[in-house]
Amino acid sequence: MEDKLKYLSPEWRDEAYRRLSAELDPEKMNYATTSLVSVYHNCPDGKERYFFVSCADGAIGDVSVGEGEPPEAEFSISGDYDVFAKMSRGELGAQAALMSGKLKLKGNMVKALKLSSLADRLNRVIATIPTQF
Amino acid sequence: MGKKTCCTENDPFFIDYPGRIKSIQEAMANEGFDVYLGSRLRTISWTTDAFCPWRSYIVIPREGLPTLFTFVIDASRVADDTWLPEDNVRGYAPLGGQDQITQISDFIKDELKIRKGRLAYETGLSNYTPEGNLSQYEYEMFTAALPGLEFVNAHIIVDRLSLIKDEGTINRFREASRYTDVGHEAVREALVNGGWKGKTETEIAGIAECAMRKAGSEWAWSFTAGNEIASGYRTGYAGGACTPATRRELQPGDSLMVDLHAMYRLGLGDYAYNYLIAPVTDRMRWHARNYIDVVQMCIDNYREGITPLGLASMVMEMAEERGFTDYVVPGFEHGIGMMGDEWRIGLNTGPIKYWTDPNHVYQAGEMLICAVQYACPEEKIGFRYECPILIRENCCELMAEFPLDVEEID
Numbered sequence: 046m047e048d049k050l051k052y053l054s055p056e057w058r059d060e061a062y063r064r065l066s067a068e069l070d071p072e073k074m075n076y077a078t079t080s081l082v083s084v085y086h087n088c089p090d091g092k093e094r095y096f097f098v099s100c101a102d103g104a105i106g107d108v109s110v111g112e113g114e115p116p117e118a119e120f121s122i123s124g125d126y127d128v129f130a131k132m133s134r135g136e137l138g139a140q141a142a143l144m145s146g147k148l149k150l151k152g153n154m155v156k157a158l159k160l161s162s163l164a165d166r167l168n169r170v171i172a173t174i175p176t177q178f
Numbered sequence: 179m180g181k182k183t184c185c186t187e188n189d190p191f192f193i194d195y196p197g198r199i200k201s202i203q204e205a206m207a208n209e210g211f212d213v214y215l216g217s218r219l220r221t222i223s224w225t226t227d228a229f230c231p232w233r234s235y236i237v238i239p240r241e242g243l244p245t246l247f248t249f250v251i252d253a254s255r256v257a258d259d260t261w262l263p264e265d266n267v268r269g270y271a272p273l274g275g276q277d278q279i280t281q282i283s284d285f286i287k288d289e290l291k292i293r294k295g296r297l298a299y300e301t302g303l304s305n306y307t308p309e310g311n312l313s314q315y316e317y318e319m320f321t322a323a324l325p326g327l328e329f330v331n332a333h334i335i336v337d338r339l340s341l342i343k344d345e346g347t348i349n350r351f352r353e354a355s356r357y358t359d360v361g362h363e364a365v366r367e368a369l370v371n372g373g374w375k376g377k378t379e380t381e382i383a384g385i386a387e388c389a390m391r392k393a394g395s396e397w398a399w400s401f402t403a404g405n406e407i408a409s410g411y412r413t414g415y416a417g418g419a420c421t422p423a424t425r426r427e428l429q430p431g432d433s434l435m436v437d438l439h440a441m442y443r444l445g446l447g448d449y450a451y452n453y454l455i456a457p458v459t460d461r462m463r464w465h466a467r468n469y470i471d472v473v474q475m476c477i478d479n480y481r482e483g484i485t486p487l488g489l490a491s492m493v494m495e496m497a498e499e500r501g502f503t504d505y506v507v508p509g510f511e512h513g514i515g516m517m518g519d520e521w522r523i524g525l526n527t528g529p530i531k532y533w534t535d536p537n538h539v540y541q542a543g544e545m546l547i548c549a550v551q552y553a554c555p556e557e558k559i560g561f562r563y564e565c566p567i568l569i570r571e572n573c574c575e576l577m578a579e580f581p582l583d584v585e586e587i588d
């Protein structure tokens with residue numbers, strides 16, 4: 046059985062970067078330049094964490110995780126850790142989470158719509174990481 | 179092609195939108211405002227150059243470009259039409275963090291970095307359904323989301339700046355009036371020589387609309403049901419000046435009121451013309467003559483310095499002398515500006531708040547709709563005149579070229 050990586054740990058981040066870089070080339074990312082930060086409230090240890098991804102001309106750039114104040118990003122999605130965990134386990138869709146207000150999106154909605162397919166691609170790759178929540 | 183690519187200073191329809199924003203910002207600075215939250219349709223049109231049919235808001239900082247917020251389903255189209263850069267048009271949606279209250283308050287706090295100070299907003303009273311004043315709910319939600327800001331009603335800033343029309347705006351009205359001329363020609367052609375027989379009011383509205391669309395009209399903009407057509411007894415509603423077309427079929431002996439609306443880049447055409455369908459009696463002709471004389475008196479007297487009350491007194495004196503005061507609505511104008519600005523004349527300075535100030539003194543460069551409503555309900559007859567006019571120093575310019583007449587057809 047494949048070892049599971051702890052969600053949002055440095056090892057999990059490294060694996061996310063490896064898989065995103067390998068599987069999403071600039072063409073698949075529509076040569077987009079953007080950045081997205083997911084902000085996790087109420088993590089199991091009580092802390093706040095973030096997961097940041099940027100790409101430039103479609104190439105995956107920074108992929109980082111951390112605690113506390115998240116870096117500036119074009120788009121920010123924030124919510125409880127449990128909500129993100131449910132989404133990663135396939136128990137909750139991103140759209141349902143946003144429509145119910147469980148997740149809060151900040152950033153230009155029109156641009157977000159244009160980039161939503163890219164976000165889906167990112168999420169699909171990240172969902173393949175064996176993860177321990 | 180979006181408007182961004184076709185509107186330069188050499189264009190007769192050019193409007194200096196960045197200049198308008200700067201003038202708002204200067205007023206904001208003078209009055210100590212940190213940010214302006216516009217929500218009235220007239221403000222949105224006047225600042226964005228885009229038709230925004232969905233609830234929209236414009237946030238204007240003290241410096242830099244404004245940002246428009248509209249319903250997400252229309253935001254891309256609005257972004258294509260407006261002069262504003264794409265990133266300055268945001269779409270709100272029923273998603274976490276993307277509803278209009280959260281998005282706009284977050285924008286003011288996080289992007290404009292304004293957490294304390296004075297916010298100008300727009301509220302008041304209107305008889306016009308889509309005025310767009312901030313609702314009570316919106317006010318409560320915004321003030322809760324922006325607790326460090328003092329909210330001050332400041333629609334006067336835009337009202338003051340939009341009072342005198344610039345050349346580009348005037349030319350847009352001229353073009354929209356050309357469309358109503360085209361519409362009236364098409365209607366006349368369809369009605370004469372017995373063509374009126376079997377036609378309904380809605381059909382006449384459609385004939386006009388088809389011709390005006392072919393000419394380039396974007397919309398029969400009026401919220402009173404587009405092109406207003408009334409026939410027979412419907413022309414004679416007491417005090418009536420709102421006649422959405424019905425399925426009523428024209429009849430011999432009818433009066434017929436054809437009030438057409440067209441739009442060119444938020445400039446508005448509005449011209450009403452009248453017919454009498456044979457057989458026409460002398461009494462009908464007496465009413466028609468009265469109506470024409472009232473309109474002519476208005477046209478002859480609209481100029482800088484006159485007031486709505488002054489003109490009304492003059493006209494009603496003539497009506498009194500000739501015995502038809504009962505048939506004349508004693509007001510001969512309504513306000514007009516870019517789409518969404520279609521009721522009150524001038525500023526909010528009258529004795530009855532948010533209605534036309536009867537003592538407003540017209541200045542050269544103001545525009546209004548010269549509007550006359552003549553109705554005799556007991557004889558089931560009435561006439562309407564509407565035409566956008568530009569106030570000049572010693573006269574007024576009629577935007578439409580269609581003649582003033584009550585035309586008899588058989």
